Amino acid sequence: MIMDAFFSIFSSIYSFFSRHKVLLYSATFVVILLAALVLKNITMNEDIAPLLPDDRSEAAKDFALLQKTPFANKVLINLKGSAGTSKKELTETADRMSLAMTLPYFTRAVSGPSLPSPEGFQGWFMNVLPQTFTNDDRMKLQKALTAEEVRPRLQSVYTQLTGPEGWFMKPLLQSDPLDLKSTVLAKLSHMNVIPGMALYNNHFISPDGKNTLIIAETPLKMTDSKGSNELAGELKALIKKVVPKGIEASVISSHAYTTANAEAIKKDLYIILSSAGVVIFLLILFFLRSWKGILVFLVPSSVLCLATAGTLLIYDSVSAVTMAFGAVLLGISDDYPILVYFALCSKERDPKAIVREVAHPVMFGGLTTIATFAVMLLSTLPGQRQLAIFSMIGVAVSLVFSLIVLPHLLQTLPGEKRYIGSRSPRTLILPRRGVLVCWLIIMALCLWQAGRLNFNGDMQSINFVPEELKKAEQHLSKTWGDFRGSAVL
Template sequence: MTPVRGIQTCYAWLARHRKRMYLLCLALLVLCGAIMFKLQVRDDVGIMLPDSGSLQRSLALMDMTPFARTVFIELQASSDAGGGEALLAVAKTVAARLQPPHFSPVLPDSQTIPAPGKLMRLLPALVDADDMAALKARVTPEAMAQRMAGNYTTLLGMNGMLAKRFIQADPLGFLEILLAKWNRLQVFGGAQVRDGFLLKPDGRSLLMMLKTDVSVTDAGQSETLMKEVDAALQSLPVGMDATVLSGHRYALANAGTIKSDLRRVFAASGLGLLLIFMVFIRSRDVLWMALLPGAVLVIAGAVLAGCYDAVSGITLGFGAVLLGITVDFALHVWFALRHADGSPGQAVARVARPVLYGAATSMGAFAALLTSDISGIRQLAVFALVGLISGLALALLVLPHLVRPAVVRSSAPLQAGACRWNLPLAALVIAVLGLGIWAGSGVGIDRQLRSVGMFPEELQQAEQRIRRNWGGARDSAVLFAEGATLDQALERNHQLAEVLAKQLPHSGVVSLDPLWPPPEVQRVNRERWARFIAKHGSAIASELPVAAAGYGFSAQAFAPFLRFLSESPALLDADIFDRAGVAGLNGLLHVAHDARQYVLTLLPDTPEVQRMAASGALPQGVILVSNQALGRMLGRGISKDFILFICVACSCMFLLLLLFFRRMEFTLLAMVPLLSGIVAVLVLMRLSGGSFNLFNVVALPLVIGLGADYGIFMVCKLRSGADLGTSRAVLVSGLTTVAGFGALVLARHPGLHTLGCTVLVGVGMAIPVALLLLPALYRRTT
């Protein structure tokens, strides 16, 4: 039994059991509604990024960078609001309100003074060949005498009590070599670390950095987090203001925009559909037409709730599009029933074949989206496929029993005559389409991650302000030296430091290597230190007390330093840095995650850095993560998806149309509307200077599927000469689709807006091409 014959048989059987069918449909909708009620909406743009491959790994690494999941709070004071001490007092009050589990400080509390004796024990493993000359210059008799004079003056000064421990442990200034290495970790140049905050030298600006365990893509937790921050910043003293910058703010902006857009889109699309139905249907059947899209959304939403733990708000916004697409099948069935000469079962059977093939082409276009690496796009595909299947079933099996008997009889079919192709017009169409494809081939790929999200002007201004005042550390490129062990990660980081020193010697690199080299480098440094002590240790031990006695120091004043010189140096590890009181600084550039060790290097995200990484100059196990690198990978992913989607969708359309019409000329004729829609999008983007992003890629297969639908119905009409209200059905179904996508144009969210604009242009071109150009290309003479 053919599908068409089966549908006619189903109509006859259901006509005898209509009450049971109505009860079954009602029960199904109630059940789906209960399941859909449990649907969890995820309001972020992370779901619109690839979830596999190198980009996903880079995003995971980006989450481990020093300033990921960090809330930046800048406090500024006017000239009459007090100086740095006033800012510090306010910052401590704010920090006291922002405590774990949500918040923890990024910088260590500088009130914990590092232990000088333990700091000295770091030195032997860090003294390289360049440092040795400075050490030798400090141990001559003249240099020791000069240093003792300086020590004596310091002890008599205001900071004498604070300096006493340091002078006792390091009378010759060896720690200055270590301090020079530490200065290379200065990410916010010129700022002083005070009590765990960054304070500008003028005392007018202070930066708080608070780490949080809340992901920047978790809109629900981000809302709670930002409420805590806003509450902590209430009642600031007069003359002080605060600027907050965090990825969580962007997540909230996206979530709020999507929610407001959903309300606007559904209201506008629903109103548009109702007006179209009232103008073209003008029957009480409009009630069933209006209810059908809602039933489809309930069923599709229930399937999403069963398949996914959480669904993107963008996917739900796409439901407005389904309002226009799924009703197409119902419109063709309704017009066929209203123009039928025979029984309703026969009318349904006559229209079933083009409706089924139209549904198949639309499903083929949406099925192409299932090949995407992007979770959000796969959700769109599932949502659309379930909506199309349920809409098709309702249109062919249920709607015919709800529609009133026909009152408009079909006009007589056109008399059979010679079929003529308008060859000159066909040649012109081919030339125009070819020219359009050539012109559109120059459309580029938008590689900016921001093109898929909402970035309000207020947050952009806050970002620019903090970048202007504190530099662009949070925008730095990050090089991850990965290892199965910490030693392996440190070795790769050392190799990276050598590469950067040769290729980017003046690039502002912030590296851990000078302070934490790999064990082999430490071994060489300790041997160098041992040779230095063997040669100069005795002289230091004998001449230092003499130089010290000249300024009244006792013989035992520097005993801790002399004991240090006689100790065997140890290899550096995290415990040694912790005991020295400086583990927090190193912790910014060392991360352990999933049984892997990562040592990080920061540097400006410049084209030179990108070219160096692309050339293969980075050592094995070193990975570059930056906005530019992510944009490049995103661009490659979009290009791949674009080519794959177009090839798969067009191939499906061609094969399905060829299977349906079984003649090449009618297959090509039916493809003209979809090709026209694609060309219209390409040309408009070329003329406007636009470029493809993720949402354009999603939209083009939809244009292909819808254009193929219109082509099928019009070619069927032209071949048979029978009028089942096809032209009117194509027009109305096209208008319903335009109403759905037109509503998306009203969205403020860039993704939804782009999706609406792309399909609106493509479908807006496919409709007149199907209604006007196809009859002109293939004419039947009487």
């Protein structure tokens, strides 16, 4: 009785709007118009952050640390000269480029190592000595502090002070009479930050003299797709303005990968949503064989618009993963208007009674779907939670449009009502037991294969690398070595 009373609400709503159709159509138009205004300022998030947990799990901590690694905010620009390009021309171009890279996109840009002045070397060596001092150094120092070792060392200091160079060496010898800086020098002599790097006038230069390197820092996060796109545009403009003909510039940074993936996602979204919409529209027209199928298609197309707008009222931006699921939502939300369409094809019965009856399967299917998506709200992935909100709003809108708006459109507009009242003699009826056995066999096969299912947790598998970036990375690795892999920058 309670359920009958609940579903009778839909027949009452149908009766009410039968007398106030202008109100129904006006309200529907206003809702869609408001959704369109919200979508006017839509911001789509194409980065990978929504696919990562936002709780206190180890994965979340690891990704937070990854964004703080030295290479995360670096931009590498390789300048490759042609056969007639000199080292001087290369380094001068690198200097001009470094000076042009300023805020708000760059905080610092260097074309060579930042070394202290010659007079500042002594102080620098003594400052880094405690940081490089090891237990082996302590044992060596104990031997060096014996009388047998100290006396010859002091004699050497005295000889230097009384010699012609004494006036220059005095400050150095006073600060380090035992020559402790030699322990630092011995360690630095084996260190080369960039394996394939040489120095020319304090500039990074490749051994063949045909490449120079600029290392810049940016305040933009590597997950900021909008900022990364602006950064890429700024670099293209600077390269066009500063780098002369005969010198080829290639850029490598985490932001370049972010931009490439964002552009690929936008392109894929356009193809997916357009293709899904066209296919669903053609299928509806083919199987319904009536121009009123257009009215049925208006429900899922409106659902996509309203679900996106509703999500934007809760979130600042919509994830590209959520938008990609829009194609699936189109397929889910067209089921309910199709059920209503076929139910209302009958000429013999009162539409009000039909709406009440068809509300049973439509509401049951819709509410179970909403409940299924609601479970995703418990996920630690923000992208999955947003996807749940998006889908729940979409299914709810489809239910409202199918049971309240669509019946009046189908009954009001002219057109032949199609009704198949009896079964065709050619209809193939499968035996129930046979269908049940086949279904059980298929389910058993699926369960067997489900146990062998492996999930790929490698984020690299969803990373898109365009050919231009591949070539730039290969050239960088060949010229300078794999310094990116060692994360020293």
